[in-house]
Amino acid sequence: MARTTGSDGEKTEAAIREAAVNLIARLGYEAMSMRQLAAEVGVQAAALYRYFPTKEDLLFTLMREHMEGLIGVWNAARPATADPAGRLAAYVENHIAFHIERRHATHVSNMELRSLSHDRLTRILRMRTAYEKELRAILRDGAEAGVFSVEDTGLTAMAVIQMMTGVIVWFRPGERLSISEVTATYLSMTMRLVGAEAHGASTTYSTVRGFGRAKDAVAL
Amino acid sequence: MARTTGSDGEKTEAAIREAAVNLIARLGYEAMSMRQLAAEVGVQAAALYRYFPTKEDLLFTLMREHMEGLIGVWNAARPATADPAGRLAAYVENHIAFHIERRHATHVSNMELRSLSHDRLTRILRMRTAYEKELRAILRDGAEAGVFSVEDTGLTAMAVIQMMTGVIVWFRPGERLSISEVTATYLSMTMRLVGAEAHGASTTYSTVRGFGRAKDAVAL
Structure with a gap:
């Protein structure tokens, strides 16, 4: 047919x-x-x-769709809860799940910004800023509620995003760790990084998204 | 003359x-x-x-000298102390100081590995592994001494390195934060990430290298 x-x-x-x-x-x-x-x-x-x-139309399309995809899955995954630890856990889980499956697209999106025209670069950077702003809001809410320790919301957001996106550099499916083991470990590290453990939020976040604590999940 | x-x-x-x-x-x-x-x-x-x-000789020279430089400054900065928190603080401080001054060289070293011949790639990767191994040893010593909480030494080392190197993506001299303010904030985040704060190591690391705590140093 x-x-x-x-x-x-x-x-x-x-x-x-x-x-x-x-x-x-x-x-x-x-x-x-x-x-x-x-x-x-x-x-x-x-x-x-x-x-x-044009070749640049192609590059822009790849980058725009990458960011639209990321923002789309986050909009779908964003939890209804107001609890900052639960929201942060959802953000971490979503970010890692999205990027770990899109290693090459992430690489292209991060490395080839220099080749976009000014207007298109601005459009992509606005999408990134909107996505990062979601994380900054979670961190700020957590700090204001006294459940996170955050010196600088902007720096912490960058640190958490770069640490998580860095997974694509070394992670290969089928090696020592599964995606859920990697995610669980990064979730523990992120929670400590924002000082959530010190405030007793650890039991909340580890159950909200159905993750066990990394210590239990990862075979060392 | x-x-x-x-x-x-x-x-x-x-x-x-x-x-x-x-x-x-x-x-x-x-x-x-x-x-x-x-x-x-x-x-x-x-x-x-x-x-x-050849063009590849040039690329290899750039990458080799970048890694030799990084390992050289770390060998000079490595503290005599056996204290894991003090050693980690020195590693963080050295790593950020080195990379923040070498934004383009770091970018080239991270992005162009694909263009090296197999043998030369192996040589560069061995140098990187040796450098990362220093951090893994600090993390392992801290975990064994009961002063760090680390689920997975390898993952934590990658997370800390990628978080720190990520500074070059957004940091520009002369903007909101100075290098020492950025370093102090990353030091606090790293110490929390490895669970050092929970073990009362915070007063040790914050004085060892002459850094004030980020809360005092950073104007929010």
Whole structure:
């Protein structure tokens, strides 16, 4: 049975995006040519330009969709609770789950910002700021409620995000630790980093999202 | 007065390295050509090849010297004390001080590993492992002495290093915080992350290296 043109088009576009993410992660954006990408996908270069009129359109699409995806899953995962420790646990769990499955896309999103035009860079940075602001709000609420110890909300948010995103540098599925073991350990480290343990919040956060404490979960 | 050939040569080589770090950080290694680099330095391309016979020789030299520099300053800064909190404080302080002054070189060292030959990649990774091993030893000693809470020494070492190196992404001199304020805040976060505060080590580490507590140092 013949497929509709629409679905073929969508498949081609998805194949282009996937190949582009892998090729840019391997070579770097500046070094990748649209000709190479077309060869990788198995289409003519002209076909590529139907979907992405310029190479930068392609890069921007990859970065925008990465951030839209991250903000989308967080909006879906954001807990109804007002409890800062529960919200922080949800943020950590969501952030690690999203990035650990998107190693190359994360690499591209973090490394190739230099190649976006000013306007598009501003749009991506606004999306990032909105996402980071959610974490800053959780940290501020926790500090104001006296359940977190945070010297500087902005620095702590950056530290927590960079520590978590760093997982993609070394984590490989099927090695020593599972995703849930890694997440549980990072959750414990984050809770201590924000001083939540010192305030007796540890029992709250460790049950809210169904995680056991890392000490129990990780086989050392 | 005429300079010796040697010192001119050294100056040229240093100029090449500095221009290369900045150019690779801006364009990516694959995208940078030796011709561009020569133009940036203001020499003929042939002159470049006298110092670095291949482009990869240049990249490897940049990465090797970056790691030798980091290990060198740590060897000089490593405290005589056996106290894990004091050693951890020294490691954090040294790591941030080194990287915050070498934003582009750090970026190149982290991002362009993919472009090294297998043997050279192995040599750089061995140097990194040796440096990270120092941190793992401090964490292990602290956990064994009962002054740190660490679920997984390897994961904690990666988390602490990535959190600290992440400073180069957002820190710019002359903005809201000074280097010593940033370092003090990261030191507090690291100490909490490894559970040192819960064991009463906070007064020790905050005086060992002459840092005040971040709460006092940072204007919020």
